[in-house]
Amino acid sequence: MPSPELSAVHIHPVKSLAACTVAEAAVEPWGLDGDRRWMLVDTAGRVVTQRQQPRMALISAAPVPGGGIVLAAPGSAALAVEVPEPGETIRVLLHRSRLDVVEAVRSAHAWLGAFLGAEVRLVHLDAPDRRRVIDPAYARPGEPVSLADGFPLLLTTLASLDALNSLIADGDHADEGPLPMDRFRPNAVVAGTAAWAEDDWNRLAIGDVTFRVVKPSARCVITTTDQHTARRGTEPLRTLARHRRSGKELLFGQNLIPETAGVIRVGDPVRILG
Secondary structure: OOEEEEEEEEOOOOOOOOOOOOOOOEEEEEOOOOOOEEEEOOOOOOEEEEOOOHHHHHEEEEEEOOOEEEEEEOOEEEEEEEOOOOOOOOEEEEEEEEEEEEOOOHHHHHHHHHHHHHOOOOOOOOOOOOEEOOOOOOOOOOOOOOOOOOOOOEEEEEEHHHHHHHHHOOOOOHHHOOOHHHHOOOOOOOOOOOOOOHOOOOEEEEEEEEEEEEEEEEEOHHHOOOOOOOEEEOOOOHHHHHOOOEOOOEEEEEEEEEOOOEEEEEOOOOEOOO
């Protein structure tokens, strides 16, 4: 078997919008540079994701220098959105986390609302080092996280996706497979491992950057959403429920917390440290 290496890197500038594939990314304590620093909230300040709005998958947010983004979607003219000026913050709810963020310009709210057919606001995480911390059950005191669901990075492996697709092919909804990796919205994809090898990892290095492997990723309905059409099916949740269940959680991938800063690049060796 070849040695493990990093085969792909993805960032998601706006939480739950389309992923951006990049050749390299800087690793910050709270996640990859440019990953999940923006998100949508509803009129009550609650996060909006593909769970509620699968059409979010059809919207791209291309990063630009300085932290801004360019929004694009089918049938809509592109809209450039700059990072908001420092100023008044609003309190929002991201799952169980309450945190302060800064609103984008009103034109961004209107653009997104028109495409989604719902009233939403675009907000920006201005200070990821002090706005939100990781669940202390899994992290050291004060370790920060961006607007990701719970952890700075998500890692998946190609071998485990192949194994999952084989299970789907043998199941009742084989016509839904094989599934691409974008269903799982990872940051780092690793090639050259055995299937499910990541279940046994505790620490690893990607290039010169080290990480703790802290918790398997519990998967939700977003994984059943085709990221190119926004249509939903039943897989992979049906198959994960049969083969990758732990209590109420259906598992695929591993959550990481950075131990050091640096840059990870496609082709970097991946070393298992424990």
